[in-house]
Ligand SMILES: Nc1ncnc2c1ncn2[C@@H]1O[C@H](COP(=O)(O)OP(=O)(O)OP(=O)(O)O)[C@@H](O)[C@H]1O
């Protein structure tokens with residue numbers, strides 16, 4: 001039966017776990033957003049010696065489950081802090097998806113924009129930074145946001161490598177106190193409370209960027 | 212304002228040829244667009260390229276702007292070889308040339324003023340203030356002094372094209388390439404753009420290569436008209452003669468269709 005007392009006792013622990021979840025999502029997203037952009041831009045490199053190996057890595061990382069990647073790195077690099085491994089692996093895994101998103105955004109920038117940049121003798125860095133990326137990124141912000149949300153929902157995977165994120169903590173508390181119902185109800189409620197404003201925010205953002 | 216342009220002065224050099232095409236071949240696959248093309252444009256000359264669709268007029272301008280590479284032959288600009296340079300030197304050489312496109316190609320992520328100051332700041336190293344001053348003068352010239360802080364997507368096609376002209380001129384090129392710059396415009400907006408170009412032709416000694424179907428405009432500004440067909444120049448001469456008594460039958464047919 002539901003016990004309010006146990007629930008109150010578990011709450012701080014689970015909230016602490018939620019903090020870890022948020023941290024992992026925020027830093028993992030940062031990795032995915034920056035690295036994805038780098039991969040997308042390098043994917044446009046003039047030489048095949050950059051493009052082909054990059055393609056291979058992207059395909060490899062995309063075609064293995066994130067859980068396996070987490071385990072593999074954890075086992076192969078035993079000295080590393082699990083949270084760090086989690087952030088890097090999640091970020092890396094999602095970078096493969098965000099790079100595709102950026103790529104589509106870059107492809108959608110009309111050829112005339114590149115040609116105008118050439119006609120003005122803009123150096124490549126400035127063409128990317130001043131002309132192409134601002135237009136490409138603006139188009140893909142909603143899609144990137146969706147990946148941040150799905151990363152948030154996949155952070156429980158980090159519990160398999162002992163990261164004390166929220167689901168891990170809920171599970172721990174549940175088994176220590178025979179209070180799985182309280183523990184997981186709280187965890188679910190927190191996920192719900194966090195998701196709702198996020199999705200509202202996303203919808204607003206999409207609308208703002210639409211025109 | 213454009214006449215006391217310091218960039219202009221450097222163009223007064225012993226070399227009087229702005230553009231030379233020497234046996235230029237351009238092929239796409241096995242389709243030969245330019246077939247050992249030879250022609251010259253003197254510094255300060257205004258040349259209009261005419262010819263049927265597919266005769267390679269756009270290709271010539273794109274080769275000059277280095278948006279395409281020649282298959283064979285040599286292009287010279289201001290007496291210097293221009294084709295086949297490594298990318299870095301090419302970028303320097305390109306500064307002598309400006310281009311205005313049919314579709315304007317303004318940067319939608321920048322305000323009008325920033326569209327114009329971008330290259331002078333980033334490429335020529337002007338300070339923001341200098342570049343902004345230059346940009347405002349040019350906006351004045353094209354009649355859009357009040358639009359500096361507007362985003363280009365808010366402008367009409369004719370206004371966008373005038374900004375694009377100002378943007379090209381802000382680099383003070385020796386040579387200006389104009390590829391059907393009024394073709395994408397609603398008819399009532401064409402005159403405004405042509406008037407701006409007429410003013411520029413009058414007020415500066417910039418070399419112009421112009422592709423246009425506006426024969427009245429071509430007659431007004433050109434020193435010479437080149438008729439292209441089959442990848443070569445088949446006839447050339449001053450507009451008065453070309454338009455009234457073309458020698459070549461293909462020219463007669465073509466002008467008969469457009470005039
Ligand atoms: N990137 C390309 N790949 C293949 N063929 C091309 C390419 N660009 C141009 N062509 C071909 O080259 C020929 C010349 O094209 P170009 O655009 O220079 O003609 P144009 O004289 O400007 O014609 P228009 O009056 O229709 O603008 C055309 O047959 C065109 O199909």
Ligand SMILES: [Mg+2]
Nearest residue numbers: 268269270391
């Ligand atoms: Mg054309």
